[in-house]
Amino acid sequence: MTQAFQKLAAIRGMNDILPEAGARWEQFEAIVRDWLQSYGYRNMRAPVLEHTRLFTRGIGEVTDIVEKEMYSFTDSLNGESLTMRPEFTAGMVRAAIEHNLLYDRPQRVYAMGPVFRHERPQRGRYRQFHQIDVEALGFAGPDVDAEMIVMLARLWRQLGLTDIRLELNSLGQPEERARHREALIAHLEQHRDILDEDGQRRMYTNPLRVLDTKNPAMQAMADSAPRLSDFLGEASRAHLQGVCDRLDDAGIAYRMNPRLVRGLDYYNLTVFEWVTDRLGAQGTVCGGGRYDGLIELLGGKPAPAVGFAIGVERLLDLWSQGEAPEARPECDVYIVHQDEAGQRQAARLGEQLRDAGLRVVVHAGSSGFKSQFKRADASGAQVAVILGADELAAQVASVKWLRSTQQEGSGQQQVPFAELANVLLPGRPKAKSAP
Template structure:
């Protein structure tokens, strides 16, 4: 076989890093609209950080003895300058880094939010991918339980706005460092008594990060975990008062919750309040959002001590819930589809499309192969499939009369086809879309005929 006849290899996407196709994008668009509206209602402002950060940011911020740092990060050495870099596996550390670097807290606390892709090298499964997307909030500079409760209430408002049910709230407190130290000592002593029963992961973490042993998903260890010393029993008065302050605000807002003394989250920077929103509708990947307070993190990353709290939610998991709630969701159609026939009409259609877009309409102008627009019938099929409310039709006859034919395509958009002067086209469509059918510029035509129309 000659070189020119060799078959070109088809390339595929990277495993666990998925394409977002138009049929699914409609769910993402609905979610993003609801998120932006909710965040605006609480006064949060967007921040965007790079996808690539120095590896040290995550080893120091997340903790070296965590699944993320030990097994899941996409890290590499920059071949040009030898820097150790990592695709961000989460974004709280990056937002805190940006806050410190740009001195965002110099004029007071900040409510920030972000949205974007994260990367972890895990076994892909439903709702859990190697490139996944998160929306998150970070409330920086606020020390009281009121903001802890606020960020939890935000999630409930979003579930309500999206029509999602069967998502429940689990709550715990990790207290402060000295309280965790006392609990850690008691926990190690307890786990040493059951060392032979621990799995390899538990044995590895027994002395490095015993709190994470409580977060095991191994069913064989659940009895051991359930009988382990509880961190909440080691909390002092201040930590308990903070925790009660969060609960009181949730009760006042009628938000049900369950205190889960085994809830520890997977990152080392948490203290005091931690929480997760979980569901039984996604199998093993039941956590759709989680977060809590991380007061030590800003100082830990080199900034002046300041409190912080926040959450992140997995977008793919929420999209899965949206699909179950609304199995068939159609994308919003455009306002106008411009149909044309003939060379002069093709040029005029382009001008009309730009004019209508400038007037605020969403417009598709029919495009054909090699300048051939196709038959009127095929164009009208495309117009109907586009979801457009109106077809605007241009042919030689319309050009000669300086008009366009406007044909309603949807129920409630009016009846019959009309000829409309081009200089009045935008105002006529605006009136028609808002339900005002009276238009001095329109002359009603009967049926499909358009006064000598040549496109039929």
């Protein structure tokens, strides 16, 4: 007896994006691409799969991502350990090294796409989620750090978002962190009895991350811990001041957060996060900072770098809570027809209208005019083009304006096939810009 086939569903934490939501994603991505191009950033794409050692070396072996969250497996063909990217930066830097992108000049690059982490799914945190990753490779000064923050403030304005605030810190240089690490471990040892299991585990391997605890019982201990800012040298302080001066010039408010460390080992000097209270516990919308040692760590010639990543799902969630522009309709023109001859003429007219720059849906299959008009209205089209037997005999199309346009009040009109595009173009809906 044949066993019943079990209904399939998406893997937990890996969500489908259906057409209505997909239209909003496309609208958002178009805004983001224009914004990035206005600052000179160019698109770059790296594979989803990388060697596991890229992430263990670049991100750090004692980070949550590497220890708990990576989707890694052994390739059955050659025995290599591979990982689905949990973040973009390591892969972008690997590609820059492999293809010698920094040979003659610095590079401003960006990528958009899915990343994968095995986390407990909840609002704003999924196992497959999407990031906008922006990297400035080969730039050393505080001016580029500040420019990245300023450009993010511009994106928030373009999206009409006001409830996002900036937190800023400096992690200094490795030798400064080493001195702070020694003092911090001594502090944690004095409070060993209140450290939770995670704090006990990280006390010697990654003590800075212990300060990032969300455990209420450890907050007083974390607040009284030695501050990294007290261990910064003159050059690190000057770099941070340079960032702050430029943010002040731009009128961007920020809060210095001495406990802001980020979750990856490769950061130095500037780190920042844009956070909100409107998304519950997952309030970080964007985070980034400087990682001057990563290129050399992954085998390249020493070069400075700075970047950030935006969580797309979180930002879209935030955007949808405000007055986001309406999603673009499916098409500008919907063509309805009566029989096979009408369907064939509709296909020819559809191609002509697309040549003129209009977005056209030709009704598929055969059904009555009533159901076709219902589908035309649901598509959001501005106009329906009708091809019945009378229209075909006269070589004209009947045009019915479905929504308010400059043709309003004209009712249904007949237009020769050759003139159809010229009549329809004035009614083409203009894409709304972001507020």
